[in-house]
Amino acid sequence: MGRIVLLMMTLGFLLTSFSESPAQESDAASPSLQALIDEALTHNPELEAARERWEMFRRKEFPAQTLSDPRLTFALSNYPVDTFSSDDTPMTGNDLRIDQAFPFPGKLKARGEAARQQALWYKGVYEDARLQLVMKVKDAWYRIFYQDRAIDVTQKNMALLDDFIRLTETRYEVGEGLQQDVLKAQIERSKLLDRLYTLQQERESLLAEFNRLLARPSATPLTVPKDIPEQRLEVNLEEIQGAAEEHRPLFASYRALIGQYQSQKKLAELDYKPDFNLFAGYRFRDDDLPDGGTDFLSAGISINLPVWREKRSEQVAEADSGIRMARSQFEDFRHQVQSRVHDAYARVEKNRTLVELFDSGILPQARQTFEASLAAYQVGDVDFLSLLDSLMTLYRYEMDFFRAVSDHRRALAVLEAASGRTVPAEQ
CATH class of the missing domain: 2.20.200 (Outer membrane efflux proteins (OEP))
Known part of the structure; x- marks a missing residue:
């Protein structure tokens, strides 16, 4: 009986620390996400290739308009x-x-303008690649945040289940418990262990991808904070969608593409001269x-x-098709951005609501249910399976909470990349 009392006291102590909200923890030594983003923008080879491609086409403008x-x-x-x-x-x-x-007057100018517009296309592609890289770094970072928090929660629950197993074994030995309680606790622990291995493997894969974005060795360690402050959007969907065309660099790229084909058409028309x-x-x-x-x-x-006029008329028609194609691509991209902004905005708001719901309602209620089940189990008012069920329910809710926190920030990163700017938010 003394062993049972001791185990009950141990469970009570663990419960005190276990019931604290995990979102309150912090890690002051964690690296700054902005510093990691700056590192990626400086060292990412894919981004550097995009910059050099823009530079390559930028240097074509002067030769194109030179005799x-x-x-x-x-x-x-x-x-x-x-x-x-x-x-x-x-x-x-x-x-x-x-x-x-x-060349006939105007041809060199048209060639130079076509080359300039082509360089502007690649400038926009490069600047948009910067936005997408920032989004990818943030996405990987927040996914690693979830993996770390999920690993912590799983390990805490495994530690608690270890005490449950010892408690059920002791009660079974003295004739106060059932063998099925012992077996059920062992099964749940094994399931958590399997989940832990999966989480750890997924973290390693995410870490390798994160380090690739920063051009680091794949095994370079990374520590993320244990707490992420909540953010509320200060602008509505219509404001973000309305500003996207001004801030998203690929819109300027598509305008340049239209201008390039217009210059090519002018050049084709001048070819009659x-x-x-x-x-x-x-x-x-x-x-x-x-x-x-x-x-x-x-x-x-x-x-x-210039007697072969049919050849030149085909060149003009080709440029006209290019203009229509570029305008259609511009409109399609506009709709893509509007749709992506709308989707990301909806996911930001949904996950923010979920975070608030878990933090202020579901998690406190689940902890109270578990605490009540533990207290009732200690005096014999509920069976062990009910206690175990309340623990695993709390575990699932905590995992869902951190998933919502991660998904909220990931959706915000997508929203910023889609709209082309940092979205004003209140912490």
């Missing part, structure tokens, strides 16, 4: 095939010629020629003849 290089030609002209002498005929000489091509080629030449003649070998100077202009 082609002049051509310098040196030629031996009109040498007789029998003597190859430079003083046999007055037509013989050594020619030096320079040519420069000039001829290009020019100016040249100047100088012929050096032999001084021993009968006429004294006077040198010759020549100059001229040539143009191409």
Whole structure:
């Protein structure tokens, strides 16, 4: 009987610490999430590749609107095939010629504008990739937060079940309990152990993915705080959706894509106009020629003849199709953003409500139910299975609480990435 009393006292002590809200714990030594985000933005190779791609296309603008290089030609002209002498005929000489091509006015500007708009497309792609990277870092971080809290809760419940097992074994030995109570407690502990192994494995996988985003070795350890302050949105759905087109970089990218095809259309229309080629030449003649070998100077202009109009009309039609395609993509992206913002906003609000519901209602009630069941079990008013059921119910609610906390912040990260800005929120 003394052993049973001692175990009951131990359970009471564990219950005192166990019943405290886990959301009140904190870890001052945890790294800053913002510092981790900054590290990812600095070192992530995929983001760096996107930046370099933008830089690569940005450097195409100046060459696209610059004249082609002049051509310098040196030629031996009109040498007789029998003597190859430079003083046999007055037509013989050594020619030096320079040519420069000039596109029809407006073509170079259109080419440069098309290249500039293409660079703006990749600029928006890069800036949007930054947003998506921040979202991915936050998402992985909050998922690891859940894994850590779930592991803690599972380990606490396993420790409590260990005491339950000892208690049921002792009561069974003295004839005050049932063997099925012992077996049921052992089964529940085994199920929690299986769940613990799964949670630990999932955390390792998440950690590897998180470290990949930061370009770290996959096994680099990470500690996250045990408490995340609640956040309430200070703006409504319509305000976020209305501002998304201004702040989301890919909207600027699609506008640039439309501008690129418009410039290509203008260039295709200008292709109906001829290009020019100016040249100047100088012929050096032999001084021993009968006429004294006077040198010759020549100059001229040539143009191409844009007679194949069907080819050019197809180029204009191609650019028109590109404009319509880009506008349709712009509209489709607008609808995607509106839908994604709407969905993320709904999930933020749902999970915030769940967090409040668990924190102020479900969890306190579940703890009170467990405490009442334990007190009743100590005096023999309820059986062990009822006590065990109240414990496992509390366990599930605590897991659901931390899942809601994690999902709330993950949805907020998605909302910010979808809208292109930090969403004002009150803590």
